[in-house]
Amino acid sequence: xxxxxxxxxxxxxxxxxxxxxxxxxxxxxxxxxxxxxxxxxxxxxxxxxxxxxxxxxxxxxxxxxxxxxxxxxxxxxxxxxxxxxxxxxxxxxxxxxxxxxxxxxxxxxxxxxxxxxxxxxxxxxxxxxxxxxxxxxxxxxxxxxxxxxxxxxxxxxxxxxxxxxxxxxxxxxxxxxxxxxxxxxxxxxxxxxxxxxxxxxxxxx
Amino acid sequence: xxxxxxxxxxxxxxxxxxxxxxxxxxxxxxxxxxxxxxxxxxxxxxxxxxxxxxxxxxxxxxxxxxxxxxxxxxxxxxxxxxxxxxxxxxxxxxxxxxxxxxxxxxxxxxxxxxxxxxxxxxxxxxxxxxxxxxxxxxxxxxxxxxxxxxxxxxxxxxxxxxxxxxxxxxxxxxxxxx
Numbered sequence: 001x002x003x004x005x006x007x008x009x010x011x012x013x014x015x016x017x018x019x020x021x022x023x024x025x026x027x028x029x030x031x032x033x034x035x036x037x038x039x040x041x042x043x044x045x046x047x048x049x050x051x052x053x054x055x056x057x058x059x060x061x062x063x064x065x066x067x068x069x070x071x072x073x074x075x076x077x078x079x080x081x082x083x084x085x086x087x088x089x090x091x092x093x094x095x096x097x098x099x100x101x102x103x104x105x106x107x108x109x110x111x112x113x114x115x116x117x118x119x120x121x122x123x124x125x126x127x128x129x130x131x132x133x134x135x136x137x138x139x140x141x142x143x144x145x146x147x148x149x150x151x152x153x154x155x156x157x158x159x160x161x162x163x164x165x166x167x168x169x170x171x172x173x174x175x176x177x178x179x180x181x182x183x184x185x186x187x188x189x190x191x192x193x194x195x196x197x198x199x200x201x202x203x204x205x
Numbered sequence: 206x207x208x209x210x211x212x213x214x215x216x217x218x219x220x221x222x223x224x225x226x227x228x229x230x231x232x233x234x235x236x237x238x239x240x241x242x243x244x245x246x247x248x249x250x251x252x253x254x255x256x257x258x259x260x261x262x263x264x265x266x267x268x269x270x271x272x273x274x275x276x277x278x279x280x281x282x283x284x285x286x287x288x289x290x291x292x293x294x295x296x297x298x299x300x301x302x303x304x305x306x307x308x309x310x311x312x313x314x315x316x317x318x319x320x321x322x323x324x325x326x327x328x329x330x331x332x333x334x335x336x337x338x339x340x341x342x343x344x345x346x347x348x349x350x351x352x353x354x355x356x357x358x359x360x361x362x363x364x365x366x367x368x369x370x371x372x373x374x375x376x377x378x379x380x381x382x383x
Contacts, residue, residue, distance in 0.1 A: 071274050136366075137348035159335045159347070164274070164306055193335045197275065198348040198367055 030134030033190040037148045040129050042097065042122035045109035050122060052095075052148075059091035059146050060181045062174070064156070065130060066096045066121075067138035068103045068111040070197035071164035076139045076156050077115040079171050083156075084119045087178055099124035099135065100200040127201045140194035141174055145181045152177035154192030162195035236296040237263040242325040246313050249302060249327035251337065257300060257325070258359055264298045265381045266355040267374070270329075272304040273312045277368035278350040282320050284371040285352075288378065289324050295382045296357070299324040304349055356381050 031037060039053040055061050064080060067073040084094040096117055098108045105123045112121045124130055133142060143152040157170040173192050180187035240260045249257070258266070269285055271278035282301075289299040303313050305328060317326055331337045338347045342364045345351055354363040354377055363377045 071272075136346035160333045161331075162304065162334055162347075193338050193345075193347040195334065195338075195347040198277065198350075200277075 030132060031142070031150055031153075033150050033153055035150055037133075037142070037144050037150055040132070042124055042129060045105050045112065045121050045123060047105075050120060055093045055095075057146075058093045060087075060151075060178065061093045061095065061144045061148075062087075062178070063095045063097060063133075063142045063144070065135045065138050065140045065199065066098055066117070067100050067197055067199075068098070068107050069100075070138050072162065072196035073138040074115075075164045075166040075169045077117060078166060079156050079169050080139070081116040081118070083171055083174070083178070084117075088119075090182060092178060092182070094119040096121040097124050097129060097135075098122070099127040099130035100138075101127065101202050102200045127199060130199050130201070135199060137194055137196040137198050139196055143174065143177050143181065151181050152187055152190055153194075154189075155194040159192045159195055239264065239293055239298050240325075242323065243327075246303065246310050246317075246326050246328050248330040250330050251332060253327070254331070254337065257327075258355070261298050261300075261355075262359050263357055264296050265292075265357060265378060266359075267297065267299045267352060267378065268355070269299070269301045269352045270304060270349045271301060272349060273309055273316055274305070275349055279316070281350050281352075281368040282316075282322070284369065284374060285324075286320050286322050287371050288374045289322075291375075292378060292382060293324075297378060297382060301326045303328045354378065354381070 037052065039051055041049050041051050043049050052061070052063075062083075066077075066080070080094070080096070084092075088094070096112065096119060098121065103111075108121060108123055112118075129135075135142070139156055141152070141154065141156055142150060145151050152174065154173065156174045157172040158168065159173060163169060173189065176189065177187045179185075247253070267285065267288065269281075271282065273279070285299055285301065289297065293299075301317075301322065301324065303309075303326065305313055307328070310328060313326065313328065335347070338345050341353055342361060345364060345366065348366060350366070350368055352365045352369055352374070353361060354374075356362050362381065365373065
């Protein structure tokens with residue numbers, strides 16, 4: 001019997017050491033490039049509900065997770081505004097989603113007005129859609145084609161050299177993806193790291 | 206039944222032997238001293254990162270990515286200071302890498318001073334940050350705060366995103382210091 005006990009101790013030791021020596025794990029994005037984005041509903045800053053699929057017929061839809069207090073997101077607001085302005089006439093809809101529990105809807109509305117974000121801004125109370133999509137930070141973009149297939153996920157730009165300086169921020173990563181969707185060509189990059197601030201989620205523990 | 210029990214015992218003995226071998230690989234009889242932290246906040250590029258990792262080989266290493274403007278980073282920071290103060294003599298090193306802009310170096314230094322941080326502090330100046338993120342952990346979405354734990358052999362053991370408690374840090378660090 002003592003042999004069994006000693007053997008069990010060794011076996012347990014093996015497991016613990018294996019656990020201690022393995023690499024760290026982090027959650028992966030929920031929706032993958034090439035998968036279809038399902039419909040969802042969120043309220044805008046005035047409380048009016050909107051479905052994603054109400055943009056049916058657009059050539060592309062860009063969903064951008066944004067923040068009011070994140071310096072990285074704020075460094076990109078002028079990029080978002082000009083992209084939306086430029087690509088709207090080419091059949092692309094832009095939607096901003098604020099999922100930060102720390103940023104109330106009135107603040108989100110004022111922030112959008114102050115920064116010229118004149119596209120639809122939705123509030124993801126309880127970060128349900130952020131969780132569902134696997135959005136992790138701000139700014140982070142999910143770009144879908146006319147069939148709601150996810151074609152690009154990641155940074156607007158500057159992921160190789162992140163900056164909070166709005167003079168340096170660019171659209172060098174999302175623009176090729178937008179153009180690729182509009183021209184029906186494969187995009188050179190479909191996933192990039194969207195460097196920014198972690199979405200401030202409701203506590204789950 | 207007896208034969209099956211015998212097989213199980215042999216299997217467990219074999220795994221125990223593996224544990225001993227792994228244990229030999231994971232432990233060190235002597236702990237190298239903590240490299241003295243550089244004065245001030247140095248810029249860190251890819252070469253500096255590799256050098257830093259090499260200098261810390263033989264010690265358990267915690268690397269924290271943060272920024273002065275990042276509220277959860279600031280909230281988390283005292284846990285790193287406490288972790289370092291508690292376990293540095295047991296072979297733990299802590300390194301903080303700020304994502305701030307160059308003009309924020311005085312703010313970084315002021316924050317570190319008020320925190321009583323006595324470990325290496327750097328400001329990221331990586332040529333390709335996305336590549337660095339992927340090399341550290343491809344699952345890291347690159348948001349901060351993010352903290353990474355390396356064992357004495359420089360292998361990644363744990364990754365945390367978001368503000369992490371002292372107890373969570375300690376729970377992962379302590380077994381590596383034995």
